[in-house]
Amino acid sequence: MFNKNNGHFAIAIFVIGFIASLFAFSSVSPIWKEQALLFDVKINAQGQPSYRYKGKDVVIDNAIPYKNSPLRQAMLDKSLTAPSLSEQWVYKIKDNGEKQYLLLKPAFHLGLWSLLPAFITIALCLLTKEPMSSLFAGIAVGAVLIGKFDITDKVLLPTLSSTGAATIILLYLWLLGGLLGIWSKTGAAQAFADFMCRTVVKGPKSAKLVTWFLGVIFFQGGSISTVLVGTTVKPLADKAKVSHEETSYVVDSTASPIASILAFNPWPAYVQALIYIPGVAFLATEADRIRFFFQSIPFSFYSILAVLGTLLLSLNITTFSGKGIRKAMKRANETGELDGPDATPLNFQELKSDSLPEGYKPHHLEFIFPILLLISIAIISFIVLGIPKINWAFAAALGVSILIAGIKGMRLRHIIDGIGDGLKSVVSASVILMLAVTIGRITTETGGGLFLIDLLGSQINYQVLPAVLMLFTMITAFSTGTSWGTYAIAFPLAMPLVWAIAQSQGLAHPELFLSICFAAVLNGSVFGDQCSPISDTTVLSAMTTGCDLMDHVKTQIIPASIAAGTATLLWSLITIVYV
Template structure:
């Protein structure tokens, strides 16, 4: 069967390559106007500026919208690429906005993400699947030099470099030193003795930690997964169950307990001229929090993991039930054919003779890590994750040295940690690149463009949910989906409010906002090319595709129930 699947995968990849060549040669890109509105201030001398990433940016020249080569009318008549990458314009209402051109290839825009997911499902080999998607997308964009034109430019981006630093050097090094000192095993023994009395309590502790680390995204998955792995393994909890609990409490809880970076990021994407309750930054952040009661998917996702933690598997799907039964009856934490992302170097301890591990060697670095992450968020407005993991790594090494471990042994543990995560780090890098390529080919733009303003208003929330689920699943990023979907979805929702005379427009806008927010979370959480999905599997020691397939059923059930509730709310209460 694997050989047959590999043959099908090879045929699919060749077809995708030929399709990419055809797209590059024969399909003209469809250019789309994208406008961004910032909180622009004008001083006494008439100079306008705005704040971007904490820096003041001066607006030099402003063109009339009708004369801009980047307005939709001019873009529609293009036979080649636009002459400008961006331009500030003033519309008929004297509103300043930044125009940027973007393009899509119609349904072909989805090809890189589609072939990546197909190859993942057929081969169960994420590395080659991601690389295949990158190759196909690069050909579509005419970037045939894969190293110099695709991989290196993406690695040079600040965000990608920070991810690799964090998850290769810092996370890998920390896990390696904990393995060398036996700290993780000592913590597991301590928790087992005092709190964890079996599989149920191990899963409950994991669920509670997922709730406590409500910063969301990669931070939550790494913190929770790293912490609970040793105690869950000791309690013989299957890796599919653990990766689902870790992944399905990370972003969902961050969208509900939103005392994190999410509101500040999202508010900048939902400004609509003339809408009073979205007029200022404070209004938009308030709107975010008022919309939280409609985050139905996140609520169902968190409830689903709680039920699993209580050993109620009715809603968990047959794969998770089978994994639970396998772990209980045979003590097998992985399926027989699984290929866990976490390497063997991190699955056992290699404590030097005479060294006595202590639980504080795990707890003190973890408390330091958490305190710095949360403290930096409170003080600076964004959590400094690299500082947090760096401090935890140094503290772990210092404690080991003070307790008598030699420097060579500490460095050996650090090296083993790097070996343990290098494969997952390469996958993470390729996931970031395929997400960037999918955005450039315009997959998200094409999906949103399928929507029209002739829809019955009560259909819009669930359609936005479906569209954002597909975008996030295809690109592997919820925040990237927000950047694509919110600037298009919110004005569309407001236009439908106005054209169809919706009685309670603010409630309707909250519903549409919540569907974009939650649909993106679902797609990101379930995507095999998402960094949080990969990290949830990596930190809990699960096979990536086993994690993706097993959590898809309970997540889809939660999304279905949420979609029904959004539709009913829009139909009966708006």
């Protein structure tokens, strides 16, 4: 897909973007905007105003009347230089005589230039199909745009040293990678699949149901779920004469959609870092934003319908599956041919390694116990604490898997080798995640969201906004082949815009509207990634199931589009009726 001419064009775009960012840094004056953060302030026993943050009471000192603050919008409009204060507590007197406390923080945008980092990233992804270099190019352009020329010390290191980044590294790289490595070394996942084959699979329907069930059980999403499920079910699906188009569709359409519904995985930890909105108290902390993620899950209509669609197909109900799927099913049933006559199935060496130590006998319970423990801890902690402790859940699952392997006689060096192999398998993905978080921060710092608010906030009718966001993220993710990369670009732009429209148009239920639009961005990105022929999950779904790539794309896009259209209609109806 990538050729020399595309490489030259990509270099030219980066150079032009870099020069443009230098020009904007030296010539464009920032437009400063007042950002008011409203906290739930109480008067403590000493008569002092205070608010609760991370379980502690924080006293508000030196608050001044709002009209005297140099950070209010009227003063920012008059100033020709950057504000001397980075934040200031103020209060307003409400109609009932009570004081309303606000924390003012100035922010700026650079007009259309604020969107330059996102534009460069998307353009290079389209050309190169390579997200890592594209994300880094966007970061470099954004850093120059705001005068942070020391990219390593001023941009990358602050991101890597943040709590959110540390959480991603711990969860996605160490715990998840280690767990996958242990399962590979012990053969636990394959033993579980073999057990299902012996006890459950009796024909095409039961083979597809097992595939669907495993897609739900492996709810980590993305390439991880795709590889685990695809490599696990291919032998049993082939034996049961399930067409490769059907198998690849079920594998692909349960991977990321189920991860956004059963979100006891790294997704909330990643997304929460991108959805902070100045002035919105219920998104003020990391815990608040993760809680908001889970509260918005009932509105993930596309993901729900996508998983439901694969279940219907697994039950041989093809009403919403499209002509391509029905044709493939008929071919497999009547002729036994798993691929079309002109298909070129992707060759794939299964990712699971044949590195089982000599004398070690895997058992399906080695998979079942850790996964049940993982799910239990995540759900119970969510019920008891109000937030799922994903790190606890994965650490416990990894610890139990290591303990079981040790008790069964696996040597320590084999355990360490397995963990090491697992870490290696997710290093590349972890780097991309960190770059995605960084480009999201850069987009926020350059004021991309603020610019869109100024440009569109009073012009877009709130009733059409969920559909607009769904379409925008679908196109972006389809073009770039990445949902998480799209999140990094879309959420910092969309969330402030949604909240500003909710406030300016006087919506009765702004939090509900924010949840709907959040789900539209989340689900639109999943759809675009799932259906894109350049997405890793799309390619891996075809490869692991032995399907022709374009046959998989063409047959999957019909049921996925039906689900996306229905989801958009539901968001619009709820917005019109209830918001």
